[in-house]
Amino acid sequence: MLHKQFYVFDEDIPAKIVIRNYGKDDIGQLIAIQKESFPPPFPSELWWNETQLENHISFFQEGALCAELGGKIIGSMTSLIVDFTEEKPEHTWESITDNGYIHNHKKDGNTLYVVDICVSPAYRKLGIGKWLMQSMYETVVHLNLDRLLGGGRIPGFHKQPEHMSVEEYIEAVLSGELRDPVMTFLLRCGRTPLTAVENYLDDEESRHYGVLMEWRNPFKHSTSGNS
Template identity: 55%
Template sequence: MYVKEMLITPPDDSSEHGRAKAVIRNYAAHDFEELIRVQAESFPPPYPEELLWNQEQLSSHIQHYPDGAICIEVDGELAGSMTSLRMQWDAAHPSSHTWAEVTDDGYIRNHQPDGNTLYIVDLCVRPKYRKWGLAQLMMQAMYHLVIAQGMDRLLGAGRMPGYHRVVEQMTAQQYLDQVAAGERHDPVISFLLRCGRMPVGVASDYLDDEESCHYAALMEWRNPFKAIHI
């Protein structure tokens, strides 16, 4: 069971609350209803409602890979969550995949306990807690999990919600290249870059996501304590 407590400062320095207590821990069955509410707030329309977590999926997460199912609380309120699974990934011959394929439609029954890669299934933070650095804290917890369990890398596909604004002007790969070069800002990809993730390609038809034109950026963080030969 993973538990980490810390004090964090709200983004508004004039906040009457001062410093807040944040706790990162594995989520459990008693969190399910609130986790579903957090997802609904984090991914409003046009994000498809059917892609939000349900009780059966959350139950499957803690059954198949509880280590990869974490949440963060701020002063006792559930503020966000992050879910992952282990899989075998051949970096020399990466295969095209969709979110549904790689995550077993969000149930992660395809979790491989000896997989060399930690694959990020989902990351969300309640809008009221954005800019608090909570997503970065959960990402760091996942990096520690990669190291602790001796995996090669953390991998995941990030939404590109800014792409729909320029889809007539460039390909998804060109958009990703410009964001990675700092020539353009994307709310998700730019955040992942700040977290140390590096782009390794673009997945088409990854998710039913109008803002990203159904594309996603495949992004990696390599375990610095392991030599990976490609």
């Protein structure tokens, strides 16, 4: 199980952060962070519920992380293990995460898949999301998996002309011509775009696309086409 402590800086003031696996005693705080992070008009039924969080803990606690400051949980990140092949990348968030319930967690899979990352708005300037992502990379290495993978929203896409393709949008972000709130954050975390998936989420801002972005395990060199 993961448990680490380090300092982040609030301007010039160091603050000690703990990143660890969350447990049942943390469920109330985790739901509260969802409410803070995704206020109305975000639908409340999409916040984590107790059953989902209990499943994360019982099925795959190694993939259930939280960030803590002064004993208060300020962020979380959840994952499951799946089998993924680049030849068949099409899926939806609901199908690959079992709508967040992760009954389909596969212990012998090859890929750590991001279900969710969430940081309380008051603490986002501390870089907590990036540190949670780094901790998931460490989990990939610890479990000897091929990669970390997840579908990122591209909420800036709807602001572009209708004739712009999703591939053109991705290239514009990669060239620095455009900045996307989610994709740019994931790039800063070390993730690399793999492909765009249509109808990944019911998400008008992203025109219902998700961009699969990966981090490959640098300690695992496989010649398999499924890696």
